[in-house]
Amino acid sequence: MGWFSLAIGLVSLCSMMCKVSCIGANWGTQASHPLPPDTVVRLLRENGFQKVKLFDADYGALRALGTSRIEVMVGIPNDMLQSLASSLKAAEKWVAKNVSTHISNNVNIRYVAVGNEPFLQTYNGSFLKTTFPALQNVQSALIKAGLSSQVKVTIPLNADMYESSTGLPSGGDFRADIHDLMLAIVKFLSDNGAPFTVNIYPFISLYTDSNFPVEYAFFDDNATPLNDGGTSYYNMFDANYDTLVWALQKNGYGNLPIIVGEIGWPTDGDRNANLMYAQRFNQGFMSHISGGKGTPMRPVPVDAYLFSLIDEDSKSIDPGNFERHWGIFTYDGLPKYQLNLGTTNSGSSLVPAGNVHYLDRKWCVMKPSANLDDLQVAPSVSYACGLADCTSLGYGTSCGNLDARGNISYALNSYYQRNNQLDRACKFPNLSMVTKTDPTVGNCRFGVMIEPYYGAAERTVGCLQMPLMLVSGLFSFLLTLM
Structure with missing residues (x-):
């Protein structure tokens, strides 16, 4: 007993x-x-x-x-x-x-x-x-x-x-x-x-x-x-x-x-x-x-x-x-919204990651002089999205309200950041340029990547390569705006 x-x-x-x-x-x-x-x-x-x-x-x-x-x-x-x-x-x-x-x-x-x-x-x-x-x-x-x-x-x-x-x-x-x-x-x-x-x-x-x-x-x-x-x-x-x-x-x-x-x-x-x-x-x-x-x-x-x-x-x-996009924190450790876990004295505020090191504040975007009818637009966007992350583009998403030029810029920047802002990662013929003006629009965040962490095994960053596949569904959406 x-x-x-x-x-x-x-x-x-x-x-x-x-x-x-x-x-x-x-x-x-x-x-x-x-x-x-x-x-x-x-x-x-x-x-x-x-x-x-x-x-x-x-x-x-x-x-x-x-x-x-x-x-x-x-x-x-x-x-x-x-x-x-x-x-x-x-x-x-x-x-x-x-x-x-x-x-x-x-x-x-x-x-x-x-x-x-x-x-x-x-x-x-x-x-x-x-x-x-x-x-x-x-x-x-x-x-x-x-x-x-x-x-x-x-x-x-x-x-x-x-x-x-x-x-x-x-x-x-x-x-x-x-x-x-x-x-x-x-x-x-x-x-x-x-x-x-x-x-x-x-x-x-x-x-x-x-x-x-x-x-x-x-x-x-x-x-x-x-x-x-x-x-x-x-x-x-x-x-x-x-x-x-x-x-x-x-x-x-x-x-x-x-x-x-x-x-x-x-x-x-x-x-x-x-x-x-x-x-x-x-x-x-x-x-x-x-x-x-x-x-x-x-x-x-x-x-x-x-x-x-x-x-x-x-x-x-x-x-x-x-x-x-399942995280309660973004890729760089920023809280996405108020959330009270009942585990700290901070109430409804999540504590962001500290001491995060970013790459330079610069972005790859579509040149103002570039033409939407340029034959390089379609393969360039397909290439960028195939090797980076364009999942914030599309119907009902955080960047779903961008116009055609905004969609293109988002895709180019995603590829540029994924490749550690290498100069040649923003060399899309007659289409791209590097800017220090943040192109973020409303809730659509154009990110700046954090510095690569090389302690993890079997990870490669800053490697330019040909895409293995095209993101056809998303690309079809982009085409409807062009």
Whole structure:
């Protein structure tokens, strides 16, 4: 009885602490000019984040996290699952290099994320046979390293791995085509005291379904509630989360801990990806979970990681142009909007990154004397956008109101900045010139790139090359303005 009372007391204590500290951040590094890791760690600490989720085991990031006391979820990319699944020795080497070494340097690693949404239906089953064996081998490697009580394995999964036969949370179960696999994974997680990790994105539902009720994505209780046997759901997050809870409960694992690995809202690249909606969603989510009341089916503090910390201008835009704009901070560590995380004394103000070093204040733009009918316009814009980032151009985006000359200038400048303002990066024949007058228009920011950070492996900057592809959809939009 004494042990049980102590356990309940510890749970209550953790719940009280989670009311203010159970929010983490995803730190992605797919950027042409990433902020130095030390700068990012300061950004995390100064904004009160006590947890961070990585998508790989970047040495620079992990080294910078040493002695920070920030809890770390280190990631294993999907393209490594095959080797780890087929070789226990490979898993042991990975754990030794990417977990044991860093823990010995005071990095507070608490989780290993094996893969990232490996069962997405768009992957067509590519990782169905390797994810679970990789999970098992990583767990065995942690046991061998003597770390299994400190470091837990998990698999960040997309919410499409469960479904509801009734359209209500209570109808929740795992997707039919992976049901047996999911039960095996869930049992394994439960047996090893590990959590279930799920990524929940109301924005994606709005993006993919024109009939999705907009208000249901937010937390203002303005939506018509979904009634599930007398339980009312006023927002998609609660309903989605509880669909998972029902799926777990239905299969005998109703008490398995759940981590929300990713949740957030992008600010650009789509008509519904804007500052107003992003601020509304993220602040609504923070307020929604701040009381620690959880969801109707699981009224306990929600353990979650915001997606994401910083914009990443090199992410794939296959899912949509919004992919490069999930950050609550811009590429250079500036807050995008007011957000009260409840973690600091700064109230609704996020603390910007400090000591950020920029390139010179100059931009590459279209010459006033250049002609829109010039035959070089089309290939030049296509070339620039193919190798830089033009996702802020398009219908309903932050730069969607630019005229044709503004679109061209934005594209040329994006390429110029991506290439560290090299002189030859602004040598588009008869079209371009360098200016020291900021061409920013309203909310459309013509950025000046930060100085390149060379500490990260396998990154190239300032390299002029031919484009591998043309951004045809965006280019078609630009052509309509010419």
